[in-house]
Amino acid sequence: MSTPNHRPAPAASSMNLRGAVDLSALKAKATAPPAAAPGPAGAAPAASSPYIVEVSEQSFPQVVQLSAQVPVIIDLYSPRSPESAEVSAVLQNVVTEADGKLLLARVDVDAHPQIAQAFQAVAVPTVAAVLKGQPVPLFDRAVPEEQIRALVAELLQVAAANGVTGSLNEAGASEPAEEAPLSPLHQEAYDAIVEGDYDGAAAAYRRALAEMPADAEAKAGLAQVELMARLKGVDAEKLRTAAAENPNDVDAQLAVADLDISGGHVEDAFNRVVRLIARVFGDDREKARLRLLDLFEVVGVADPRVNKARSALARALF
Structure with a gap:
C-alpha cells in the first residue's frame, strides 16, 4: 500500500450514498460470531470513547448494520504511517465531540487487508463512511483538520436527509431493523458479488433490466459491478x-x-x-x-x- 499522494482532496460538497466499494463479502459474514468485546458495534473500543472501535473482518458486519442508525466513519490506517496517526487523532476528537451521533470504526490495514481491499484502499490514511449499508468515499490522504470537520459535517447532513438520525446513546441502537429481502435476481447478483463473480453479478442485473428496464437499482448495480470487475487486480x-x-x-x-x-x-x-x-x-x-x-x-x-x-x-x- 502506497503512501499518500499530493493531489488536492475532494471538496466537501454534494456527497452521495453511492460509491465504488464492495462491502458485500464483509456484510455476508454477519452470521459469523463476532469477537466478544464491549462497545456499541460489538468490537473492542480503540480509545476511552465508546464511539470509537477497532474492527476486524469478524466484527465489521455489525458496523455495517449499525450504519442504519448513525453514520459510520471508516478509518483505514497503518501503525507505520505518521499521517495515519494525525488523521486518526482528528477523527477521534470529532467523533467524541459528536456524543453518539457518529461511530468511528478503525481498521488496521496491515492486520486486516481484506477490509482495505473491500474499500479499494491504495494508500493510508484512507477514510470512508457507511450510511444505511452504502459506502461514501471521503479522502485517501492526509488532509487538514478543517477539511475533515467540513466533510464530517456534510456527512451528518446527508445522513439526516436519508433518515439516519439515531444516536448510540439510544436504547436498542445496536439492534438495527432487518432489511427487506432482495428480489430473486438482485439476490443472485448479491450472492455472485460475495463469491467475487462480477461477471455473474452483471449477468443477473442484465436479466433484471430485461424484465424491468426502469429498475434503477439494477442499472446502478450493473454499472458498479462492471467497475469493480475492471478494477480487480x-x-x-x-x-x-x-x-x-x-x-x-x-x-x-x-x-x-x-x-x-x-x-x-x-x-x-x-x-x-x-x-x-x-x-x-x-x-x-x-x-x-x-x-x-x-x-x-x-x-x-x-x-x-x-x-x-x-x-x-x-x-x-x-
Missing part, C-alpha cells in the same frame, strides 16, 4: 503512468477515470473523460461517451456533479 501506479504517457489512449484514460471514481475523486474522473471525448472521434469517442454514462450511474444520476458533467459532455460532443 489492477496496478494503480502503472495505470496512471500509462495514462500520463499516452494522453489520447482511450483505454488508459478510462482506466484512470475508474480509479478516480473508486477513490471518490468524482469531478477528476468526469473531467478526464469529457476532455478525452473532445479530443477523439469515431469509435473511440463513442466508447468514452458510454463509459462516462456508466460512471454517472455509479455516482448517482441525481448527483449535481453528474448534471454538471452532462452539460460539459454536451459541449464536447456538439
